[in-house]
Amino acid sequence: MRIFMEQMLNGLTIGSFYALIALGYSMVYGVMKLINFAHGDLFALGSYLGFTLLVWGNAYITSHVGLAGGMIAAILIAAIGIGIAGLIIERIAYRPIYSVGRLPAVVSALGVSIFLENIIMVIWGPRYQAYPASVVPTLRFEIGGIHVTLLQIIILILSFVLLAVLYYIIQKTTFGAAIRASALDRDTAALMGINIETIIFFIFALGPALGGTAGVMVGMYYRQISFTMGWNYGLKAFTATILGGIGNIPGAMLGGLLLGVFEMLGSAYISTAYKDVFVFLILILVLIFRPRGLLGEKVAEKV
Amino acid sequence: MKTNRNIILKNWPILIVIALLTLLPFKINNYWIDVFFFFGIYALLGLSLNIVLGEVGLFDLGHMGFMAIGAYTTAILNTAFGIPIIILLPVSAIAAGAFAWLVCSPIIHLRGDYLCIVTIGMGEIVRLTLINNPFGITGGPNGVFGIDFLSFGGPLVIDSSIESYFVIWIIVGLTILGLVNLQHSRIGRAWNCIREDEVAAESTGIDVRYYKLLAFVLGAGLAGVAGNIYASKLMIVSPESFSFMESCMLFCIVLIGGMGSIPGVLIGAAAISLFPEIFRTFAQYRMLIFGAVMVAMMIFRPGGIWPRKRGAVKFESLLIKAGEENG
Numbered sequence: 050m051r052i053f054m055e056q057m058l059n060g061l062t063i064g065s066f067y068a069l070i071a072l073g074y075s076m077v078y079g080v081m082k083l084i085n086f087a088h089g090d091l092f093a094l095g096s097y098l099g100f101t102l103l104v105w106g107n108a109y110i111t112s113h114v115g116l117a118g119g120m121i122a123a124i125l126i127a128a129i130g131i132g133i134a135g136l137i138i139e140r141i142a143y144r145p146i147y148s149v150g151r152l153p154a155v156v157s158a159l160g161v162s163i164f165l166e167n168i169i170m171v172i173w174g175p176r177y178q179a180y181p182a183s184v185v186p187t188l189r190f191e192i193g194g195i196h197v198t199l200l201q202i203i204i205l206i207l208s209f210v211l212l213a214v215l216y217y218i219i220q221k222t223t224f225g226a227a228i229r230a231s232a233l234d235r236d237t238a239a240l241m242g243i244n245i246e247t248i249i250f251f252i253f254a255l256g257p258a259l260g261g262t263a264g265v266m267v268g269m270y271y272r273q274i275s276f277t278m279g280w281n282y283g284l285k286a287f288t289a290t291i292l293g294g295i296g297n298i299p300g301a302m303l304g305g306l307l308l309g310v311f312e313m314l315g316s317a318y319i320s321t322a323y324k325d326v327f328v329f330l331i332l333i334l335v336l337i338f339r340p341r342g343l344l345g346e347k348v349a350e351k352v
Numbered sequence: 353m354k355t356n357r358n359i360i361l362k363n364w365p366i367l368i369v370i371a372l373l374t375l376l377p378f379k380i381n382n383y384w385i386d387v388f389f390f391f392g393i394y395a396l397l398g399l400s401l402n403i404v405l406g407e408v409g410l411f412d413l414g415h416m417g418f419m420a421i422g423a424y425t426t427a428i429l430n431t432a433f434g435i436p437i438i439i440l441l442p443v444s445a446i447a448a449g450a451f452a453w454l455v456c457s458p459i460i461h462l463r464g465d466y467l468c469i470v471t472i473g474m475g476e477i478v479r480l481t482l483i484n485n486p487f488g489i490t491g492g493p494n495g496v497f498g499i500d501f502l503s504f505g506g507p508l509v510i511d512s513s514i515e516s517y518f519v520i521w522i523i524v525g526l527t528i529l530g531l532v533n534l535q536h537s538r539i540g541r542a543w544n545c546i547r548e549d550e551v552a553a554e555s556t557g558i559d560v561r562y563y564k565l566l567a568f569v570l571g572a573g574l575a576g577v578a579g580n581i582y583a584s585k586l587m588i589v590s591p592e593s594f595s596f597m598e599s600c601m602l603f604c605i606v607l608i609g610g611m612g613s614i615p616g617v618l619i620g621a622a623a624i625s626l627f628p629e630i631f632r633t634f635a636q637y638r639m640l641i642f643g644a645v646m647v648a649m650m651i652f653r654p655g656g657i658w659p660r661k662r663g664a665v666k667f668e669s670l671l672i673k674a675g676e677e678n679g
Contacts, residue, residue, distance in 0.1 A: 084465065085602075142647045146654060153654035156607045159600050160646025167640040175636075284472070284596065291469050322484045329473035329480075336470050337458050 064309020065208035070286035073256030079232030079296030090165035095261025100227015131261030294345025392520035400574030406612035410549035411468035414475025418572035420594035422579025446578025495590030610656025
């Protein structure tokens with residue numbers, strides 16, 4: 050039971066990373082009907098940005114605002130930086146192609162992805178980089194017999210706060226309703242007086258910003274980052290998006306958390322080597338029996 | 353006799369391309385012959401994906417999985433039982449086709465992006481399973497090595513760069529011939545009809561499910577052939593050659609060239625395989641440039657470099673036929 054609970058906790062930690070990245074995919078797909086393949090690499094870029102801030106800026110920042118302040122500063126700056134990067138990419142690589150069709154946009158997204166991956170390699174080098182160990186003190190707690198590290202608690206609290214805030218914005222505010230309406234039917238939403246430009250600005254800034262945040266947290270959690278990590282996490286997060294129902298924002302959160310838990314339980318109880326196979330098998334089974342995902346709404350087909 | 357001459361005159365650009373490809377390997381060194389060999393492999397893979405993506409419009413981002421099945425079928429049967437590569441060529445094609453039929457049957461009803469995602473999952477499952485070395489036959493991350501060269505019996509063994517160059521390009525040529533015929537057949541028209549409007553196709557009596565599966569099986573079979581040639585040329589297969597990234601590259605070949613266009617696929621394959629070689633002097637910046645060029649391509653020429661012309665019914669030929677019947 051203790052092992053099960055610990056694995057659940059590990060699963061939730063990883064799941065919260067997936068959920069944060071998945072939100073970016075889901076929001077962009079919902080409104081633009083575009084699979085933003087560059088999103089995974091934006092996440093990786095965030096991780097590297099955080100790395101630079103923590104390594105080079107560590108002494109300066111922590112001497113002024115303390116250890117916790119340094120960490121928050123790194124996450125914030127990385128999030129803002131990646132948000133801006135997301136906006137630039139949308140402006141340069143996607144905007145001129147929307148009107149042409151969806152497939153050219155997919156190729157463009159793949160191009161951006163290759164570009165970003167290689168720009169990371171050129172700037173930071175092809176080798177693994179290690180996050181500094183001293184960002185968060187390595188404290189271990191025992192809550193009800195379960196071992197938890199301080200870092201895990203910080204990550205879980207931070208990501209759940211972010212998810213809760215986003216859930217509130219999307220589900221409870223007028224602006225969130227506008228986003229949901231645009232995801233359902235962009236043209237009709239525009240006719241109803243929703244400013245699509247603002248929505249696009251929002252999703253392309255916030256999605257990558259959340260991904261960048263996840264990037265810094267992944268770096269702090271695993272302490273090892275590489276320039277190819279974007280593909281791996283991107284693919285998993287994308288799987289999570291589908292699991293929850295693509296375009297559905299609470300669905301992406303649920304999908305991410307579930308995927309993390311599945312992955313951890315699968316590797317703990319069945320086989321570590323096949324954990325990724327399980328992830329994709331679950332994805333395929335979900336798509337066969339419930340193609341809209343767990344929380345996706347049924348959409349009538351337009352002829 | 354006259355019609356023969358007309359065919360030759362009408363198709364002179366094709367003949368020039370064939371002549372250039374035949375003479376080319378005698379003018380370049382072995383390194384570049386191998387580069388052009390991989391151009392051929394990519395062309396074959398591009399053609400195979402073009403059936404699924406270009407002709408029928410099904411998004412397939414796991415196509416490398418089919419090639420992996422073909423390559424591993426060849427590798428395992430050859431190293432374990434010593435079956436010659438030439439016999440394994442059709443066996444690999446059938447294995448990959450059968451695999452496609454098996455995994456695509458339950459998912460073929462999915463549309464657009466959903467199909468795309470399932471094929472990503474399928475391709476990744478194939479790769480991850482190969483890495484995990486099921487029953488100890490795939491050799492795990494190291495792969496299978498010591499595969500024989502392609503041999504036509506007796507002294508004719510394909511063991512030099514120039515010979516494998518000709519093997520792959522002859523296969524590409526035959527494939528193109530077959531695919532051009534297929535494009536103008538009942539099957540090709542049914543495929544294009546499904547691509548343009550699935551509901552309309554179904555309502556006119558086209559068995560959409562059957563034709564979609566057929567496209568997948570044929571595409572996978574061709575990818576299996578590519579896998580066979582690839583395995584016997586490199587003498588080693590390993591899971592990392594069949595990554596999701598490679599599937600994406602195939603996707604780009606078809607879209608950069610122009611969906612459903614055979615010359616387009618060749619151009620796309622050339623772009624993907626030759627570009628990184630030509631820009632090798634830029635070393636680590638070359639993939640950076642490559643990504644940027646992909647974006648620029650789609651901005652300035654979203655339909656691809658050589659988009660397929662929409663076929664029109666040739667009334668002229670119909671009239672001639674009618675005239676002949678009357679006379």
